[in-house]
Amino acid sequence: MARINEKSQGASQIEKLTDAPLEFVKEGQQFLAKCKKPDVKEYTKIVRAVGIGFVAVGVIGYAIKLVHIPIRYLIV
Amino acid sequence: MSSTPPGGQRTLQKRRQAQNVKDKQLKQTPASTRQAGHGGSSSSILKIYTDEANGLRVDPLVVLFLAVAFIFSVVAMHVISKVTGKLF
Amino acid sequence: MAGYRLVDVAKPFLPILPEVEVSYEKVSFDDKVVYTIISGLIYLFGQFPLAGISKDESNVKDPIFFLRGVFGAEPKSLLEFGIFPIISSGLILQLLAGLKVISVNFKLQQDRELFQTLTKLFALLQYFVLTNIFILSGYYGENLTVVQIGVLNLQLVGAGFIAILLTEVVDKGFGFASGTMTINTMVIATSLVADTFGVSQITVDAEGHKEAQGAIINLVQGMRSKHRTFLGGIVSAFNRDYLPNLSTTLIVLAIGATVCYLQSFRLDLPIRSTKARGVNNVYPIRLLHVGALSVSFSYVLLTYIHIFAFALIHLVAKNNSQSIICKVLGHYETVNNILYTPTFPLSLLTPPRSLLSGLFEQPLTFVVYTGFMLITGVWFANHWQAMSGSSARDIAVQFKEQGITLTGRREQSVAKELEKVIPVASTTGAALLALVTVIGEVLGLKGKAAAIVVGVATGFSLLELISMDYQQTGGQSALAQVLGAPGRF
Numbered sequence A: 001m002a003r004i005n006e007k008s009q010g011a012s013q014i015e016k017l018t019d020a021p022l023e024f025v026k027e028g029q030q031f032l033a034k035c036k037k038p039d040v041k042e043y044t045k046i047v048r049a050v051g052i053g054f055v056a057v058g059v060i061g062y063a064i065k066l067v068h069i070p071i072r073y074l075i076v
Numbered sequence B: 001m002s003s004t005p006p007g008g009q010r011t012l013q014k015r016r017q018a019q020n021v022k023d024k025q026l027k028q029t030p031a032s033t034r035q036a037g038h039g040g041s042s043s044s045i046l047k048i049y050t051d052e053a054n055g056l057r058v059d060p061l062v063v064l065f066l067a068v069a070f071i072f073s074v075v076a077m078h079v080i081s082k083v084t085g086k087l088f
Numbered sequence C: 001m002a003g004y005r006l007v008d009v010a011k012p013f014l015p016i017l018p019e020v021e022v023s024y025e026k027v028s029f030d031d032k033v034v035y036t037i038i039s040g041l042i043y044l045f046g047q048f049p050l051a052g053i054s055k056d057e058s059n060v061k062d063p064i065f066f067l068r069g070v071f072g073a074e075p076k077s078l079l080e081f082g083i084f085p086i087i088s089s090g091l092i093l094q095l096l097a098g099l100k101v102i103s104v105n106f107k108l109q110q111d112r113e114l115f116q117t118l119t120k121l122f123a124l125l126q127y128f129v130l131t132n133i134f135i136l137s138g139y140y141g142e143n144l145t146v147v148q149i150g151v152l153n154l155q156l157v158g159a160g161f162i163a164i165l166l167t168e169v170v171d172k173g174f175g176f177a178s179g180t181m182t183i184n185t186m187v188i189a190t191s192l193v194a195d196t197f198g199v200s201q202i203t204v205d206a207e208g209h210k211e212a213q214g215a216i217i218n219l220v221q222g223m224r225s226k227h228r229t230f231l232g233g234i235v236s237a238f239n240r241d242y243l244p245n246l247s248t249t250l251i252v253l254a255i256g257a258t259v260c261y262l263q264s265f266r267l268d269l270p271i272r273s274t275k276a277r278g279v280n281n282v283y284p285i286r287l288l289h290v291g292a293l294s295v296s297f298s299y300v301l302l303t304y305i306h307i308f309a310f311a312l313i314h315l316v317a318k319n320n321s322q323s324i325i326c327k328v329l330g331h332y333e334t335v336n337n338i339l340y341t342p343t344f345p346l347s348l349l350t351p352p353r354s355l356l357s358g359l360f361e362q363p364l365t366f367v368v369y370t371g372f373m374l375i376t377g378v379w380f381a382n383h384w385q386a387m388s389g390s391s392a393r394d395i396a397v398q399f400k401e402q403g404i405t406l407t408g409r410r411e412q413s414v415a416k417e418l419e420k421v422i423p424v425a426s427t428t429g430a431a432l433l434a435l436v437t438v439i440g441e442v443l444g445l446k447g448k449a450a451a452i453v454v455g456v457a458t459g460f461s462l463l464e465l466i467s468m469d470y471q472q473t474g475g476q477s478a479l480a481q482v483l484g485a486p487g488r489f
Helices: A001-032 A038-076 B008-027 B059-082 C004-013 C029-045 C086-098 C109-137 C146-174 C181-199 C214-224 C231-239 C248-262 C291-317 C324-329 C355-361 C363-387 C393-401 C411-442 C446-474 C478-483
Strands: B056-060 C017-018 C201-203 C211-212 C266-273 C280-286 C332-337 C340-342 C404-406
Touching: A001 C004, A001 C411, A038 B059, A038 C029, A038 C181, A038 C201, A038 C248, A038 C446, B008 C355, B056 B059, B059 C146, C017 C146, C017 C211, C017 C280, C029 C146, C029 C181, C029 C446, C086 C109, C086 C146, C086 C291, C086 C363, C109 C146, C109 C291, C181 C214, C181 C248, C181 C446, C211 C214, C214 C231, C214 C248, C214 C266, C248 C411, C248 C446, C266 C411, C280 C404, C280 C411, C291 C324, C291 C332, C291 C340, C291 C363, C291 C411, C291 C446, C355 C363, C363 C411, C393 C404, C393 C411, C404 C411, C411 C446
Parallel strands: B056 C017
Antiparallel strands: C201 C211, C266 C280, C266 C404, C332 C340
8 A cells, every 4th residue: 555655656756857847837927927017117216226226336336446446556 | 453433533633633743843943043033044135144152252343444454464465575576 | 962963063163253243232224324335345445456476477267257246256356256155155054954954953042153153164164275276276376385375375265254254244233134145236236337437447458558447438438549440439349358348238237127127026915904904905925035046046056066177177187188087077278368268068057258159169058057047046946935934834924923814815824825826936036037147148248147137136135124124213314314315115
């Protein structure tokens, strides 16, 4: 009894392995279909927020990197 | 073979008990600090340091100054090696 | 616990490793901003050229150039390896603990401390090993003296140690969320700005002509430079391959925009309060539930593979294409005198330098590299969402504590319902992010695609937490008053 159980489990596992990618894609598509997508207004707001944040942080960081240039010039 | 017929009150009780034990076991061994309820990494954040271990305690400001000092010591090394021509 | 556990390795080191104090008072919003930015700036300042390496060019070029962007690593600088050891040690040890490969009881304070110290120790060890692999391979020059080797070790491991402490300062609550992630985002943002608006002039040819690092600055300069025609300047601005050009910058921006788009995909689950009637709301489950961590994880594995191969090829086989190891793994070839690209088997996991050369020289790479990114990313997302404390079961427990339930569900079946959504969201999100990364990398961005994906997605995760923090404590923030910004979200 137990062995039969094991066997059928093994078989289903192999089946699972081959079916997994298909199943995965199908589930993913279903999820994406149910998802709420951003509308243009929301999207521009997000992109602007991220853009401003990125550029602001980047400029501060780059200012520090600029300090490197004279130091490098002095020591090399 | 047990003499009592399958099903009925007792099996239900047993099942519930087994379920409870299983639940408890799952709860008893949290897989991460956050699951144990102590902060730490969440689904999209990788956090490494959560607790204060009994190590050599340092103030955060000390760390920042130490870091700057370290970098300037490397700058100094550059300068020395330039002035003396060949240090290494 | 029977037997010897891996966390016990950390025990003897517990008293000697420095440990940042946890603040007794609540750190104010402004202080957090300052600490976060300062630690990021110190990190950036640490990308300083190493002292004591030989001046003449070494034959050994940079073997991990396409992996550096993700880890904020700058070649031949103090942060040669960036925060790779910290991220990898954190991710891998937490994953192993979550999968119960190493036994840690996170309920015990002692175990948590040991685990944390072990992570730190492992990161430090990786800095040390990486440093010596690079030194022995001849990357810093052949025939280094003992003093030179010592000085290099001191600098690289020391810088690694500093980086560990900087991330710890942020992690311990002086900054926002996570040190590795804030620093990483800052470095990625900086290199994006440097590649676009960078003004530093770099000598590009034998005649001593100089061009700006930033793509846009270069376009403006190219249009009025003397050694190029007007049209030639514009064409060169779009396709120069020695410095960032406008095409790559545009692709990077497009990828960033795509990640923004994906990031706002969410499934709103209707929830209601179990205590008060008529209080309805939604609980969003994001498509990118695990954020950029899946891509980071794939790149951690990729780096391990490449470093391991580099060590074998260079230390054992001396990059000699006749040796057995090189026949099995491939060997390195110098391209354009700056890049070091591996040949056949190893090249399967190396994104091509450009789309065309990739198509002709290594078509199989497209399949293998894509497969690698997808499989590792999805595998990671699947496990991480279950163990990281935001799994279906954990959220169900949170719901119960806060007296919320999904509309139209009994309290008992909340976990089951969430179980249907969260793993699917995490894995699908991870797969899509991996695909975006692969598309960018295949176009020949040399690591910039992965960097921008990680940067933007991480930035989002942080922004969410920061704005939450701001709403809770930012009321009396002087910084916000100065900037006049009432919180963007």
